[in-house]
Amino acid sequence: MRQPVVLAPMAGVTDKPFRRIVRSFGNQTLTTEMIGVESLRRNHPATRKMMDIRDETNIIVQLVGINRDAMVYAAQAAEAVGAVGVDINMGCPVKKLITNGSGAALLNSPDTAAHLIEAVANAVTVPVSAKMRIGWDDAHINAVSFAKTLVRAGVQKITVHGRTKEQGYSGCVRWDIIRAVRESVSVPVFVNGDVVDRASAEKALSVTGADGVMVGRGALGRPWILSEIEKGVSLTVPKAALICRHLDLLLEYYGAHGIFVARKHLAWYARGKKGVAEFCQSVYSEENVDRVKEMVCAFFKGEE
Numbered sequence: 001m002r003q004p005v006v007l008a009p010m011a012g013v014t015d016k017p018f019r020r021i022v023r024s025f026g027n028q029t030l031t032t033e034m035i036g037v038e039s040l041r042r043n044h045p046a047t048r049k050m051m052d053i054r055d056e057t058n059i060i061v062q063l064v065g066i067n068r069d070a071m072v073y074a075a076q077a078a079e080a081v082g083a084v085g086v087d088i089n090m091g092c093p094v095k096k097l098i099t100n101g102s103g104a105a106l107l108n109s110p111d112t113a114a115h116l117i118e119a120v121a122n123a124v125t126v127p128v129s130a131k132m133r134i135g136w137d138d139a140h141i142n143a144v145s146f147a148k149t150l151v152r153a154g155v156q157k158i159t160v161h162g163r164t165k166e167q168g169y170s171g172c173v174r175w176d177i178i179r180a181v182r183e184s185v186s187v188p189v190f191v192n193g194d195v196v197d198r199a200s201a202e203k204a205l206s207v208t209g210a211d212g213v214m215v216g217r218g219a220l221g222r223p224w225i226l227s228e229i230e231k232g233v234s235l236t237v238p239k240a241a242l243i244c245r246h247l248d249l250l251l252e253y254y255g256a257h258g259i260f261v262a263r264k265h266l267a268w269y270a271r272g273k274k275g276v277a278e279f280c281q282s283v284y285s286e287e288n289v290d291r292v293k294e295m296v297c298a299f300f301k302g303e304e
């Protein structure tokens with residue numbers, strides 16, 4: 001595939017352990033979880049930890065927030081630790097963010113969004129991008145004018161999740177709107193939403209004319225999917241070994257709590273397999289890592 005394939009930011013998912021697993025398959029650009037800029041400026045330890053990408057390469061740091069000084073502070077911190085780009089979240093529908101005017105709420109405040117972009121673009125040398133949705137709801141689809149405003153403010157790339165804030169994560173992805181954005185702005189536009197394999201990536205790119213594709217949920221339990229999409233081949237993956245390695249990385253990063261963080265990943269890895277309910281029930285009630293690994297080896301036996 002000629003166009004880049006990048007990993008979407010996903011809170012609670014695209015942490016360092018997950019990125020290391022994805023990275024083991026290829027050198028695509030990966031994105032952190034969204035990092036709250038106000039929380040970072042208050043020196044919140046967990047938020048600080050999210051920003052530590054010093055031992056990684058080709059990482060975009062995604063920031064979320066509304067305070068301009070805090071946004072600049074966080075962007076400079078991201079640049080200092082080696083981020084290849086800073087992305088600003090303008091699409092998250094979580095209530096807590098919407099209430100303080102950040103995330104998808106920015107779709108309704110293009111001037112505020114532009115001021116944030118402008119401030120950050122003037123403060124860092126790495127490219128500044130934005131990740132947005134097509135609008136607030138069906139009656140307020142403003143992707144084209146919003147994207148144009150961001151470009152005037154200095155954004156160098158835009159990723160469009162082809163849904164409204166009201167749609168959340170379901171319903172139809174509006175590729176026609178992404179195409180309209182692509183045709184209206186001079187910066188690269190990446191298409192996002194429901195790309196899960198090579199075929200859906202090719203279709204999304206050809207229908208929208210986008211310059212790249214971003215994959216989110218398609219990578220849950222399938223961290224090799226970015227490479228498969230990029231290379232157009234089916235990879236042979238030794239699942240049990242991979243999952244045990246992921247488990248080790250989670251424990252190294254989160255300490256003993258890692259076993260609980262691992263549960264959702266185990267469920268995603270097992271998705272679609274016969275006996276998945278029993279497998280999840282067993283691993284969810286086990287806190288001993290070696291026992292969990294034994295269960296993983298038994299469940300994924302012979303699977304490559």
Ligand SMILES: Cc1cc2nc3c(=O)[nH]c(=O)nc-3n(C[C@H](O)[C@H](O)[C@H](O)COP(=O)(O)O)c2cc1C
Nearest residue numbers: 008009010011033034089161193194195215216217
């Ligand atoms: C668990 C989860 C967490 C997410 N967290 C973020 C986030 O931190 N920042 C963001 O911009 N989008 C976030 N998203 C949205 C994804 O980046 C992406 O836009 C959306 O899932 C649609 O793409 P997909 O169909 O490939 O998953 C999240 C989505 C999921 C499922």
